[in-house]
Amino acid sequence: MKKSEKKKNQVFTTESVEFLHQYINNSSPTGFETSGQKLWLDYLKPYIDDYISDAYGSAAAIINPGQEYKAVIEAHADEISWWVNYITNDGFIYVCRNGGSDHQIAPSKRVNIYTKKGIVKGIFGWPAIHVREPGKEEPPTLKNIFIDVGCSSKKEVEKLGIHVGCVMTYEDELINLNENFYTGRALDNRIGGFMIAQVARLLVEQGIKLPYTLYIVNAVQEEIGLRGAEMISRRIKPSVSIITDVCHDTQTPMMDKKIQGDIASGKGPVLSYAPAVQNNLLNLIIQTAEKEKIDYQRLASSRSTGTDTDAFAYSAEGVPSALISLPLRYMHTTNETVHKKDIENVVWLMFHTLKRIKKNQDFRYIK
DSSP: OOHHHHHTTOSOOHHHHHHHHHHHHSOOBTTOOHHHHHHHHHHHGGGOSEEEEOTTOOEEEEESTTOSSEEEEEEEOOBOEEEEEEEOTTSEEEEEEESSOOGGGOTTOEEEEEETTEEEEEEEEOOOGGGSOTTOOOOOOTTTOEEEOSOSSHHHHHHTTOOTTOEEEEOOOOEEETTTEEEESOHHHHHHHHHHHHHHHHHHHTTOOOSSEEEEEEESOGGGTSHHHHHHHHHHOOSEEEEEEEEEOOOSTTOOHHHHOOOOTTSOOEEEEOTTSOHHHHHHHHHHHHHTTOOOEEEEOSSOOSSHHHHHHTSTTOOOEEEEEEEEBSTTSTTEEEEHHHHHHHHHHHHHHHHHOOTTOOOOSOO
């Protein structure tokens, strides 16, 4: 097989892995996703015909524009973060959440605080073990975690450009674990942005001509209520949408399979059953997985998926929507961990499903 032919059949290439590291290591907190969106679009531009963006920063790359039938594959671009909420007179900073940030993991983490003067480095301080009284130790809470930026007064903090409303993210980079896993912050869900970008690349490199317009959507503000998907779904008015996000790997300690389901990294994409998931579309995805011999897992949601699937499904007059999830360990920590084989299989499952969707395909139950 020639080198060019091999590239056409690989999710992980030298170029795509370089993009993955650059994209994940870049900060993209909810409400401030612009730099990450530009990186994502720059990577996709060789493979697309056009793109659109909206006032809040959601972006959609477009292949084969102008068709009446419109399909969407989607991920969300934002990551959890913290806001500067209060600055004490002696120069310490208290925070509040921007999304579902976990207060228990904060002590001893390093942060980047974004100001008009540039990035300011800070740390979450915590009293040393020597000065904590056994049996009476306070757990980390939003009331007692704090940021130290090396200042001794509020005025000195403000001189750095820090003010109430500045946003901050953890300082952590993507690493490999045992060559099989990627670990880092913000894999929820910028790994989804990586995956849908690879679907677009592979479609183009393999010369696949879809009979409809494909929108590759990277939506903002999922972490605070699916808001970006809500806005851009109304603009695109898609005929069908396939969403990708992460779900919990339940094989690690302290996970309860009776509550969270039995999901394992390395055993394939996860297909959800939920009211927002359109069963005819889900069945097409299952048939595709079985035809292409892609292992998959099943997950039952209760009232909602908690992902952008819900926003797309219930937009406008209702859009047939389905969710393909990537198993992930340690969600909303700086050590979010996913299996490389699962990444590949999510990409290929979306790729082959798009090939099977027909022009003007009607997913309605009653016709």
